[in-house]
Amino acid sequence: MIMMIxxxxxxxxxxxxxxxxxxxxxTTLNILIRGLGHDNRVxxxxxxxxxMEAFGEGCKPNVITFGTLIAASCKQxxxxxxxxxxxxxxxNDCKPNVVVYSTIIDSLCKDKLVAKAFNLFSEMKSKGxxxxxxxxxxxxxxxxxxxxWKEASRFFKEMNSNGISPNxxxxxxxxxxxxxxxxxxxxxxxxxIMTARGVEPNTVxxxxxxxxxxxxxxxxxxxxxxxxxLKKGSIVDVFSYSILINGxxxxxxxxxxxxxxxEMTCKGMVPDTVTYTTLIGGxxxxxxxxxxxxxxxxxxxxxxxxxxxxxSVLLDGLCRNRQIDMALKLFGELEGSNLDFGISLYNILIDxxxxxxxxxxxxxxxxxxxxxxxxxxxKTYTILIIAxxxxxxxxxxxxxxxxxxxxxxxxxxxxNNTIIQGFLRNDELSRAQELIQEMMTKGFCADDSTxxxxxxxxxxxKLDPAFHPxxxxxx
Numbered sequence: 001m002i003m004m005i006x007x008x009x010x011x012x013x014x015x016x017x018x019x020x021x022x023x024x025x026x027t028t029l030n031i032l033i034r035g036l037g038h039d040n041r042v043x044x045x046x047x048x049x050x051x052m053e054a055f056g057e058g059c060k061p062n063v064i065t066f067g068t069l070i071a072a073s074c075k076q077x078x079x080x081x082x083x084x085x086x087x088x089x090x091x092n093d094c095k096p097n098v099v100v101y102s103t104i105i106d107s108l109c110k111d112k113l114v115a116k117a118f119n120l121f122s123e124m125k126s127k128g129x130x131x132x133x134x135x136x137x138x139x140x141x142x143x144x145x146x147x148x149w150k151e152a153s154r155f156f157k158e159m160n161s162n163g164i165s166p167n168x169x170x171x172x173x174x175x176x177x178x179x180x181x182x183x184x185x186x187x188x189x190x191x192x193i194m195t196a197r198g199v200e201p202n203t204v205x206x207x208x209x210x211x212x213x214x215x216x217x218x219x220x221x222x223x224x225x226x227x228x229x230l231k232k233g234s235i236v237d238v239f240s241y242s243i244l245i246n247g248x249x250x251x252x253x254x255x256x257x258x259x260x261x262x263e264m265t266c267k268g269m270v271p272d273t274v275t276y277t278t279l280i281g282g283x284x285x286x287x288x289x290x291x292x293x294x295x296x297x298x299x300x301x302x303x304x305x306x307x308x309x310x311x312s313v314l315l316d317g318l319c320r321n322r323q324i325d326m327a328l329k330l331f332g333e334l335e336g337s338n339l340d341f342g343i344s345l346y347n348i349l350i351d352x353x354x355x356x357x358x359x360x361x362x363x364x365x366x367x368x369x370x371x372x373x374x375x376x377x378x379k380t381y382t383i384l385i386i387a388x389x390x391x392x393x394x395x396x397x398x399x400x401x402x403x404x405x406x407x408x409x410x411x412x413x414x415x416n417n418t419i420i421q422g423f424l425r426n427d428e429l430s431r432a433q434e435l436i437q438e439m440m441t442k443g444f445c446a447d448d449s450t451x452x453x454x455x456x457x458x459x460x461x462k463l464d465p466a467f468h469p470x471x472x473x474x475x
Contacts, residue, residue, distance in 0.1 A: 026052070030064050037072025042081065045069055049088075061092060067100050074107035079116075082107065098124070102135045109142030117142055131162075137170040144177030168194070172205040179212025187212055203235045207243055214247030219256075222247050238264065242275045249282030254291075257282055273299065277310040284317025289326070292317055308341050315345060319352025327352055347379050354387035362387065378404070382415045389422030394431075397422065417450045424453045429463060 029052055036045035049069055052059045066089040073082040082104050089096055101124040108117035117139055121131065136159045143152035152174075159166065171194045178187040187209055191201050206229045213222035226244055229236050241264045248257035257279060264271060276299040283292035296314055299306050311334050318327040331349050334341065346365065353362035366384060369376055381404040388397035397419055401411060416439050423432035436444065446454070457463040 026059050026062055026065065029059060030062075030068060033065060034068045034072075037068060037075070040072075040076060042069070042072050042076055042078065045072060046081070046085070049085075061089075061094060063089075063094055063097055063100070066094060066096070067103070070100055071103050074103055077107070077111065079104065079107050079111060079113065083120075096124075096129070098129055098132050098135065101129060102132065102138065105135055106138035109138045109145075112142070112146060114139070114142040114146055114148075131164070133164055133167055133170070136164050137167070137173060140166075140170060141173035141177065144174055147177075147181060166199070168199050168202050168205065171199060172202065172208060175201075175205050176208035179208050180215070182212070182216065184209070184212050184216065201234075203229070203237055203240065206234060207237075207240055210240070211243045211247075214243060214250070217247075217251060219247050219251055219253070238269050238272055238275065241269065242272070242278060245275060245282075246278045249278050249285070252282070252286055254279075254282050254286055254288070270303075273304045273307050273310060276306070277313050280310065281313045281317065284314065284321065287321055289318065289321055289323055293326075308339055308345070311339070311341070312345055312348065315352075316348050319348060319355065322356055324352055324356045324358060343374055343377050343380060346374065347377075347383060350380060351383045354383055359387050359391065375407075376404070376409065378409055378412050378415060381409060381411070382418065385415060386418050389419055392426060394419075394422055394426065394428060398435075413445060413447060416444055417447045420446075420450055421453060424450075424457065427462070429457065433463075 029048065033045045033048060036042070036048070046069060049061050049065060052061050052065070066085055070082045070085045073079075073085060086096060086100065086104065089100070101120060105117045105120050108114070108120070121135065121139060124131065124135075136155075140152060140155055140159070143149075143155060156166070159170075171190060175187045175190050178184075178190065191205065191209065194201055194205070206225055210222045210225040210229075213219070213225065222244060226236070226240065229240065241260055245257045245260050248254070248260070261271065261275065261279060264275075276295055280292045280295050280299075283289070283295065292314060296306065296310070299310065311330065315327055315330055315334075318324070318330060327349060331345070334345070346369075350362045350365055353359070353365070362384065366376065366380070381400060385397045385400055388394070388400065401415065401419055404411060404415075416435075420432050420435055420439075423429070423435065436446075454463065458465055
């Protein structure tokens with residue numbers, strides 16, 4: 001809100017100056033660019049930067065101008081645009097600083113474009129711009145996320161040899177990646193090294209370790225970390241509670257999860273959408289649909305509001321628990337909302353309808369796609385092909401297979417094996433052989449179930465021994 005007010009005032013100031021024949025200065029324009037970037041209007045901000053020099057000498061873009069625009073581009077994940085701005089900056093004789101380079105490097109690493117990030121790292125060093133702790137931490141975290149531990153270790157040593165001491169953010173990045181990779185022992189060892197160096201672990205560090213234990217289903221140790229945080233006086237935030245609640249939900253220990261939920265609200269914390277969505281998913285796993293619906297209702301009347309992931313979790317839960325009428329009602333509500341959603345939620349509902357043997361309803365939904373501007377994906381087709389094959393409607397299933405290929409949607413291994421198994425199971429052996437031979441030319445690879453079915457049929461004398469199943473490729 002404050003940023004919008006600033007942007008409006010800057011825009012007003014800019015317009016008044018222009019109206020009175022006065023030239024705006026670079027400070028005013030920088031505030032306006034910052035506001036546009038904050039409002040995700042990066043293209044407009046970039047256009048304004050390109051026009052600034054025409055306003056006069058006092059309006060030449062400076063390092064703050066470009067840095068602001070680059071940060072906004074990175075925030076939107078537009079790394080290529082950020083690099084374009086970097087090049088424009090250089091052409092305008094405006095020397096980039098370590099903050100500008102570090103911003104782009106961090107964004108590239110978050111998108112796992114670590115090789116590109118290291119190219120920029122080499123570039124900045126060649127221009128005499130010394131990297132700082134932020135630069136090193138971003139690159140170090142990027143290497144860890146890719147599981148390139150050997151290279152990360154080498155880079156860590158390089159960082160120390162260059163006089164850059166790792167801070168809590170650097171160590172926390174390492175702990176996070178180790179724990180997500182299941183290396184809990186190593187994660188604890190890093191925390192020991194931190195404390196030995198006088199670097200105190202923070203909430204982010206402990207949250208990462210706690211999440212690591214939750215991912216392994218070791219809730220006693222996860223709760224132990226949570227209690228340690230409280231004992232040490234570390235800030236236990238909404239994310240900390242959400243991690244532990246998610247762990248209990250995954251282990252179907254909803255009583256524990258709800259106790260934590262009540263505890264955090266009693267402490268004055270406001271659960272976020274992630275917390276509510278986690279609990280909704282947990283109740284659905286236990287078949288407690290009424291409790292899931294009640295939690296969803298609480299979220300709808302409060303703040304924050306449910307997002308697409310929340311609807312997806314509840315819709316999937318309703319379908320898995322055969323509450324199809326409720327699922328259809330929820331989906332209708334979603335279609336009437338302002339939320340933007342794609343094919344994945346349609347796939348959930350179509351799968352639920354097919355599982356509940358309401359195939360005609362699933363077909364109707366599928367046929368409505370063109371009017372909604374939707375394009376079915378391979379999962380949509382596979383769900384319907386499985387349903388049709390299960391019902392013995394092989395001709396229709398094959399027609400759907402042909403239709404998806406004609407529309408440029410290539411069937412995957414699951415799709416191909418599903419339809420072949422259907423033919424084999426119903427003794428449509430000649431048609432199955434024809435399909436296999438045809439699919440082999442397209443790189444078809446039989447899974448274990450298909451290969452076993454063919455082998456069994458050969459053993460039973462129903463298939464010619466000369467016909468060899470296509471064996472699953474070794475991984």
